[in-house]
Each structure stands twice: as C-alpha cells, then as structure tokens.
Amino acid sequence: MTIRQDIHNSEIPVLCQSCEARHRGLCGALEPSQLVVLAKQSWKQQVETGSELVGDAEKVASYSNVLSGVIKLSKTLADGRQQIVGLQFAPDFLGRPFKAESALNAEAATEVSLCSFPKASIERMMKESPELEHRLLVQTLKELDEARDWMVTLGRKTASEKVASFLLLIARNIDPAGPAPQKEVVFDLPLTRADIADFLGLTIETVSRQMTILRKDGVIAIENNRHVTVRDMERLGRRAGD
Amino acid sequence: MTIRQDIHNSEIPVLCQSCEARHRGLCGALEPSQLVVLAKQSWKQQVETGSELVGDAEKVASYSNVLSGVIKLSKTLADGRQQIVGLQFAPDFLGRPFKAESALNAEAATEVSLCSFPKASIERMMKESPELEHRLLVQTLKELDEARDWMVTLGRKTASEKVASFLLLIARNIDPAGPAPQKEVVFDLPLTRADIADFLGLTIETVSRQMTILRKDGVIAIENNRHVTVRDMERLGRRAGD
DNA sequence: CGATAGTTTGACACAGCTCAATAGGCGTGG
DNA sequence: CCACGCCTATTGAGCTGTGTCAAACTATCG
Numbered sequence: 249m250t251i252r253q254d255i256h257n258s259e260i261p262v263l264c265q266s267c268e269a270r271h272r273g274l275c276g277a278l279e280p281s282q283l284v285v286l287a288k289q290s291w292k293q294q295v296e297t298g299s300e301l302v303g304d305a306e307k308v309a310s311y312s313n314v315l316s317g318v319i320k321l322s323k324t325l326a327d328g329r330q331q332i333v334g335l336q337f338a339p340d341f342l343g344r345p346f347k348a349e350s351a352l353n354a355e356a357a358t359e360v361s362l363c364s365f366p367k368a369s370i371e372r373m374m375k376e377s378p379e380l381e382h383r384l385l386v387q388t389l390k391e392l393d394e395a396r397d398w399m400v401t402l403g404r405k406t407a408s409e410k411v412a413s414f415l416l417l418i419a420r421n422i423d424p425a426g427p428a429p430q431k432e433v434v435f436d437l438p439l440t441r442a443d444i445a446d447f448l449g450l451t452i453e454t455v456s457r458q459m460t461i462l463r464k465d466g467v468i469a470i471e472n473n474r475h476v477t478v479r480d481m482e483r484l485g486r487r488a489g490d
Numbered sequence: 491m492t493i494r495q496d497i498h499n500s501e502i503p504v505l506c507q508s509c510e511a512r513h514r515g516l517c518g519a520l521e522p523s524q525l526v527v528l529a530k531q532s533w534k535q536q537v538e539t540g541s542e543l544v545g546d547a548e549k550v551a552s553y554s555n556v557l558s559g560v561i562k563l564s565k566t567l568a569d570g571r572q573q574i575v576g577l578q579f580a581p582d583f584l585g586r587p588f589k590a591e592s593a594l595n596a597e598a599a600t601e602v603s604l605c606s607f608p609k610a611s612i613e614r615m616m617k618e619s620p621e622l623e624h625r626l627l628v629q630t631l632k633e634l635d636e637a638r639d640w641m642v643t644l645g646r647k648t649a650s651e652k653v654a655s656f657l658l659l660i661a662r663n664i665d666p667a668g669p670a671p672q673k674e675v676v677f678d679l680p681l682t683r684a685d686i687a688d689f690l691g692l693t694i695e696t697v698s699r700q701m702t703i704l705r706k707d708g709v710i711a712i713e714n715n716r717h718v719t720v721r722d723m724e725r726l727g728r729r730a731g732d
Numbered sequence: 733c734g735a736t737a738g739t740t741t742g743a744c745a746c747a748g749c750t751c752a753a754t755a756g757g758c759g760t761g762g
Numbered sequence: 763c764c765a766c767g768c769c770t771a772t773t774g775a776g777c778t779g780t781g782t783c784a785a786a787c788t789a790t791c792g
Contacts (some may be wrong), residue, residue: 323642325732331645333638346628351635378620385627386588388634393593395637396575400565402644403573403691407780441739449645451781456740472789473739490567649748683771696748698772714757715771 261287269313269363273339274387277379286373290365295356301342302354310364311343317360318422318438322353322446332447334395335438337421341387345371358438402449405489410448411458412487415468419478433478462487503529511555511605515581516629519621528615532607537598543584544596552606553585559602560664560680564595564688574689576637577680579663583629587613600680644691647731652690653700654729657710661720675720704729 259280260270264287269275275283292315295301301319302308314336321334333352336342342362344350374381401413419433437444441452448455462468467484469477478484501522502512506529511517517525534557537543543561544550556578563576575594578584584604586592616623643655661675679686683694690697704710709726711719720726 321638323638325642325646327731329646331642333641344631346631352638378623381620381623381627385623385630388627388630389586389588392630392634392637395634395641396563396565396594399575399637399641399644400567400573402641404567404571440737452739453741453782454780457780460740489569693749694771695750695773699748702772 259284263287263290263292263363267313267363268315269339269341271339273313274341274380274383275313277377277383278373279377282373282377286365286369289369290363293362293364295360295362297356297358300353300355301360301362302350302352304351304353305349307348308343308350309367311341311345311367311370312362312364314338314340314342315361315363318357319360320355320357320439320443320447322355323351324353330446331449332443334391334398335417335421335447341384343367343370345374345384357443400490407448407450407454408458408461409487409489410450411444411455411462412467412484413489414444414448415462415476415478416481416484416488418476419481419484429481431480431482433481435476437474437476501526505529505532505534505605509555509605510557511581511583513581515555516583516622516625517555519619519625520615521619524615524619528607528611531611532605535604535606537602537604539598539600542595542597543602543604544592544594546593546595547591549590550585550592551609553583553587553609553612554604554606556580556582556584557603557605560599561602562597562599562681562685562689564597565593566595572688573691574685576633576640577659577663577689583626585609585612587616587626599685642732649690649692649696650700650703650729651731652692653686653697653704654709654726655731656686656690657704657718657720658723658726658730660718661723661726671723673722673724675723677718679716679718 261284264270264275264283267273267275270283275286278286295317301312304324316338319336319340319342320332321336322330322332324330335357336354342354370380374384401410405413418435418437422435422438423433439447441455444450445452445455459468459470462484463470467479467487469479471477503526506512506517506525509515509517512525517528520528537559543554546566558580561578561582561584562574563578564572564574566572577599578596584596612622616626643652647655660677660679664677664680665675681689683697686692687694687697701710701712704726705712709721709729711721713719
C-alpha cells in the first residue's frame, strides 16, 4: 500500500469502512467529511441478550445504528400485559427523533452490536443535510408499513396464521445477505417463546402448540428449540394467510 | 378594505386563506410564494361517505390534505377478512410518498372534504424545501406512534377495553378545536358498528354488546345509534386499560 | 449430575365467535 | 300521517379457539 492510498482511504473513517449502515443504512446519506465528524463522536458497543437499551419514559441521549442482532420494541400496560410492537434488524436505525422521551421499551433480543452517537450530533447534521432527513423519512415510512401489516396479523389472523406469519417475517429478515427467495431457509429464532407470544398477542402455550402442528405437518423442522428449518417457504406463506 | 390590504392578502392564495392545513398541517411548511404555486395546481373536493379514495395496489397520482371528516385506512386478507389500520382526521395528510402503488385502501368513513394536488408537485417541492420533508417526517412519526399504540390494543386488550379505547380515540380526535380535557364529551360516531369491529379486530355483535354494557353502566349514553355522550372521560379512560 | 430456565403437553374454563331472530331508524310512497 | 321496506344494530343461545393452570419434559451450564 502506498502513502497515496492511505490518504485516500482516510477520507472514510476506519470505524465506518466495513460498516453495513454506511451502505444500506442511515450513514449512506452522509458525505465523507460528515462521516469523519460523526465518527469522532460515535462508538461501537456490544450488548448482551436481555439488556435494556431504552426504557419507557426515559430520557434518550443517543441514537444508534443496529449492526447485528435483533432488538425488540415493546409496550406494557399498567397491569403488566406486554406487546412487542416491532423488531429491528441490521441496518435499522434505533431512536425516535424530535422527542426527548421514549414511549416504548427497547431491549436486545439477541446479542446486539450497535454504533451509537449523541442525539445532538445527528440532529445538528439533519439540519445541514436534507438527505439525512430523507433517509430517516424513508425508514420511518417502512416501519409504518410494517406496523400496519402487523396490525392485520394481530387483529384478524388465527393463532396458526399468526405463528406462520412470524416465522415468515424472521426468515425474510434474519439473513443479512438479503432476501434470497429459496425454497428452504434455515435460521435460529431470535426470540424466546415468551417473546413470540408477546409479539403475536398470544400465550406461550398457544405458540408452542402451533409450532408443534407446523412441525408435525412437515412445514418446518425444529432442533434445540431455537434452530428452525423452513422446509418450504411457499407452503409457510400459504399458512400465514395472505 | 383598502387596495393596500388587498395586495397584502393576495400573498396567500384565496383557496388557502381559511385552511386548517395551512396552520397545523403540511402547508404550514410552505412560503407564501410556494403556496401560490401549489394552490394553482390544487383543487378542493367534497367526497361522500363510502367512496373509495385510494384502492389497494392502485397507482396514486395525487396527495391530499384532509380538511374535514374521517378517512379509514384498511387492509384486506385474501379471504375477505378486513382490518382498519388507521383513521385520518383533519388536518392529516393523505398519501404514501416514494411509492407508486398504495398498499392499502382509503375510504371516506364520513363526508370528507379534501384539498388535493398532483403527486409530482409535492415531490418537486419537497426537493426544494427541506421544511416540507421535515413536516412529513413528523406526521409519519406521529402515525407510527399511533399504529404502535393500537397494536397494544389489538394484541393485548379485552373486548371491553378495546371498545373503550376506540371511544376514547374518537373523543380525542373528532373535535377540530383541539383537545379540551373536559369531563363530558359529545360526538357522532364516524364509523358504523361493522367499521368499529374491523378497527378493533372484533365482530359487530361483540362491539354492540360492549357498547350496551358501557351504556348500562352509565359511562356513556347513546342516541340514534350514532350520537354518543361520554359522561366521564376519566372513567372511560380507566375502562380502556392504560 | 443436579439446578435452573425454557418448552411442551394435557385438562378444563371462558371470552368472544357464529348463527338466528328481533328491534329500531329512516326514507319512500300512498 | 301512517305503512312499508331496507338497512343497521341489538339480543339470545350455543359453540369453539384460545387462555389458564398444572405437570412433565429438555437443554444448558456450573
């Protein structure tokens, strides 16, 4: 490597060079010069399963890009009933702009790695760079579409359709390489049965029973409770009801 | 009125002068000069109850501001099961930017008046004016928050909590003058029992039974099926479960 | 190999659904 | 003004899918 190349590479911060978020995520909106500024204030963190990232009604001081792992967003009623209202996969952006407090709870469903930066930095950059706000709008619209799709699942699908819909959702999102529309797909479930129940508006027992039915019917195979093989994506799709 | 005043007023198009959307809605982001351009291409329309504004998988050529009335956004499964995924009140913005096709159905739940403009005009203006895109982001974030709140209702609340939540939602949104936190609130239901059922993920019979219970318990009064008096907003809130 | 947390399975209960009949609101026409 | 018909809402009776409670099973890890 020559000195020239070193100088050239240094335009993009080391931290960002192999980062997914720079390509498909929010940071793709930034010029190399802006990236340098932001990278100085940002830090990568590894977070273990179960740790709370953002508490309900808590002041939020930083935003993050999800680099790997799955984050669950949930809401809880006064008496403890819980509903997961969204899952975030890489390279999603984590944080609710223009609001000091979070109205929901964000928790690492698996091991998660994040790239975080101060709330203020992003908000300052957003004023300078319309492209950044544009990306944020696009991601928010995507999340809104997903939320509305899920409302149909919650309101109008049967327990077995709900479980099939969930497996389909994971199968389509867990693969970081993008959606390869194969017949057979293999993955580890990022959620426990309790989480799945909270996502689907069901109980763990019902989730478990429906998984057993799908297994006995040969639509999926399960090893060690977490490792799932979808034998036929199309058949699973039909079970999901839409 | 003097000529000077006429000249001064003419900065803001006649069409927009008494428009709600100019204050609390999207158009508030626009300079008078931009407003003039947009107003030339926009038109007001009155739409009657039940007419379809945007069909599923239909090309959308225009956006609108809701000036009055209520619009229901819904999705339908292959076998006809339906779920209402959102309601829009004045001065909400109707339309899904950056996507040629709609993934949902928009229908007038009541008489509705709209101010519509070509898709292309807004998108052009959005490129010029970051403030416009900012407003859109803010409205989209609001809708996302609402969708997630409703997911809790759909997934985790009982039938009676769902009906109470619905009445609360209407009571808080129907008043165009804003949320006056009074004890007693009166309004006409913008939805039929069938619509309410589709919004809550219930059947009409269950909705009807829960309304009867609320009426017999004195939480609400109903006249002519549509005219509702909430006797005590706080008590209704407690019935909604959060 | 025992402890612990997560999962599956079974038996039963009940909230909400289905089907069916009745009642009420409202416009039309005599 | 009443009579009729249509549409929407209510009420009732019985059924069923999903929840509840309890026990057994399985994976993982010290």
